[in-house]
Amino acid sequence: MAESPSPSAQAARERLVAQLRDLRLDAGISAHELSARCGWSPAKTSRLEHAKAAPSDADVRTWCEACGYPEQAPDLVAANRQADRLYAEWRRLNRSGLLRTQEDVLLLIEHTQVQRVYVSNVVPGFLQTIDYATALLRAITQFQGTPDDVEAAARSRTQRERALRGGERRFVVLMEESVLRYRIGGRDVMAGQLAHLLDAIGLPSVALGVIPFTADRITMWPLEAMYIFDDARVVVESLTAEVNVTAPSQVRLYQRAFQEMGSMALYGPAAKVLIERAVDALS
Numbered sequence: 001m002a003e004s005p006s007p008s009a010q011a012a013r014e015r016l017v018a019q020l021r022d023l024r025l026d027a028g029i030s031a032h033e034l035s036a037r038c039g040w041s042p043a044k045t046s047r048l049e050h051a052k053a054a055p056s057d058a059d060v061r062t063w064c065e066a067c068g069y070p071e072q073a074p075d076l077v078a079a080n081r082q083a084d085r086l087y088a089e090w091r092r093l094n095r096s097g098l099l100r101t102q103e104d105v106l107l108l109i110e111h112t113q114v115q116r117v118y119v120s121n122v123v124p125g126f127l128q129t130i131d132y133a134t135a136l137l138r139a140i141t142q143f144q145g146t147p148d149d150v151e152a153a154a155r156s157r158t159q160r161e162r163a164l165r166g167g168e169r170r171f172v173v174l175m176e177e178s179v180l181r182y183r184i185g186g187r188d189v190m191a192g193q194l195a196h197l198l199d200a201i202g203l204p205s206v207a208l209g210v211i212p213f214t215a216d217r218i219t220m221w222p223l224e225a226m227y228i229f230d231d232a233r234v235v236v237e238s239l240t241a242e243v244n245v246t247a248p249s250q251v252r253l254y255q256r257a258f259q260e261m262g263s264m265a266l267y268g269p270a271a272k273v274l275i276e277r278a279v280d281a282l283s
Helices: 007-027 031-038 042-049 057-067 070-085 099-110 130-144 150-165 177-181 187-200 248-262 268-282
Strands: 087-089 114-119 170-176 206-211 226-229 233-237 241-245
Touching: 007 042, 007 057, 007 070, 031 042, 031 057, 057 070, 099 150, 114 248, 130 150, 130 187, 170 177, 170 248, 177 206, 177 268, 187 206, 187 268, 206 268, 226 248, 233 248, 241 248
Parallel strands: 114 170, 170 206
Antiparallel strands: 087 241, 114 226, 226 233, 233 241
């Protein structure tokens, strides 16, 4: 497996291989001896110890056995899987369709008290209508070539709205004005979506800000979509993958970016005006 492009994933992998290297040193054996005990080449041991390659779960178990510490394997295997999840390709996440991913996100939302979301491309899932969600997920499915479970996935995605209306959760949403103008699913679908956003502004659990086209970009530029879950985790979405950021210093950077974005946004009646203009532009 190639080195992950996610800094958080790479940092987690480096922590893991440091623990593996410590096991070898505690066992008092050389890297060459470890390689012989594991039945693989010294080059592989070097790649693993320098975090140039990601170990498989089997590699971790074999390493622990070779060092005489098999009891360490379960915890290290769990750490290995966590490092792998920090950078997850959509193709792998959605290999059986989109429904499972939607259900995982719903569970995450239900365990979050304050979610902060910035989007520059599409409406966040918990604010999507069923028609908008269906159109978007169908486009994703066709582009990725994954199994078609769009109808079920769209229903699951719109179930996130129940989190808006129950409990004490809070949702702070920032969206670029461009999100209001992209006609996902066509004119009629977008009209329904914009009407839904106008209704959502009135919900006590939602703070919705729109960054206008005319905002002066002095301190911050448009970014990729980011979802901040409490103060512990940030999910960043790109075309090919979902990047999970958990390192506290990196989480703070995203929080800072979110705050800067928020200072450029319009809220309340001013945000409604921008949405209403987008509605008028459909006619």
